[in-house]
Amino acid sequence: MSAETPVQSAGTFTRLRRRFRDWRGGRPFWAGLFTILGGVPIAYFPYATLKLGTMSLTMATTAGAGSLIIGVLLITLGLTMWFQQATRVFAGVASIILALVSLVVSNIGGFLIGFLFALFGGALAVSWAPGKADGAEGGRHKSGRGPAGEGAVEPTPQSADDEPVPPQAPYETGDGGPADGVRSEVRNGGYRVG
Incomplete structure (x- = not known):
């Protein structure tokens, strides 16, 4: 490589990774992901058929339709957290309520797996707050600067x-x-x- 060789720009993977990181940073990404992961087992287990050799094991319950509705609603609420950040508090509270209802309706909340994911995702959505724009000084101080206020030592x-x-x-x-x-x-x- 010589000094005249132009510097190549970042690769496609790096650009996509940075765009995804920027997209993820502006929304309650983990809250939506955990809520979606909570909805999948709640909706899946009542309709699952496991085969052990020649024996077939079904988990179908009389409340299978209720489990499907709760699971689909949790997946929808997870997607809402990603694409409609303004409704994150509503989606978080609704996810917590649906997770609690799934304990009774859907095989102990998808064998506690779906219940815990949905509960944790709803709590993350309620507690998430959008970040401040760069340069805006909120409760945090820039590095190298001490506390501001009464009794602070000026530089x-x-x-x-x-x-x-x-x-x-x-x-x-x-x-x-x-x-x-x-x-x-x-x-x-x-x-x-x-």
Whole structure:
């Protein structure tokens, strides 16, 4: 490879992975995935037929239709969490309620597998909040910055040579007013020039 060789752009797989990561980051992805995974066993087990050699084992119950409805609704709610983020709280609460109902209706909630997935997915959907845009300062601080608020230490001003500049005490004129537009005030026992 020579210095004149142009740098190749990222491959197709890398671009797709980044697009998926960006898509996943803007929605309650894991909540939807767990809710969908919870709906599958709830809907599947009442209609499953297992074959052990020549013996056929069916799990069909009288509430098979109810299990199918609960499973399909959970899958739909999981997809709703992905594509309609504004309804995530409703979808989360509905998923929790359907998971609880599946305990009674559908083979102990799909043998507790579907129940736990749907319950966990609904809880994640209710607790998910959209992230702040870059540059917006919410409750988090950027790295390298300390806490803001009362009692916080302000950063030391630095000169162009990255050496700390010694603090200058405010001064006042003889008539009690600020000199040259510099205002001084006493705050927390120290002086602040503003």
